[in-house]
Amino acid sequence: QVQVVESGGGLVQSGGSLKLSCEVSGRTLSAYDIGWYRQAPGKEREYLARLWDNGLTQYEDAVKGRFTIFRGTTKNVVYLQMNNLKPEDTAVYYCKYISGPGDAWGRGTQVTVSS
Secondary structure, eight states, X not given: OEEEEEEOOEEEETTOOEEEEEEEEESOOSSOEEEEEEEOTTSOOEEEEEEXXXXXXXXXXXXXXXXXEEEOSSTTEEEEEEXXXXXXXXXXXEEEEEOSSOOEEOOOEEEEEEO
16 A cells, blocks of 8 residues: 655745645555645645656646656655745645556645735
C-alpha cells in the first residue's frame, strides 16, 4: 500500500507564497508520477500540475507561471511552490501518486489566501 501525505498549507495574504510538500511512502514502484490537485468549497476537484517520473512537467493554465512542481533531493518528496497567490487559490490541495497498477491520494492540506 502507498501512503501520501501533504503538508505546508496555511493562511497567506494575496500576493504571497507557500510551498507545499508531498511525501510518498510504502510500497511504491520505482517509477511513478505525482500530481497536484485542489478542491475549493462547492467545486469539483481540479487538476493543477503533474511531474512525470522522467522529469517532465505540465501545468493547468490557471496556475502556469505561478506554480512550480519539482522533486526534492529524495525521490519520494515532491513540492509545489506557489507564488503570487490569489484569493481564488483558496482550497484544499491534494497530492496524487500515479502509477500503472493504481493511484493513491493524500488527505489534503488547506490553503487560504486572504485579500
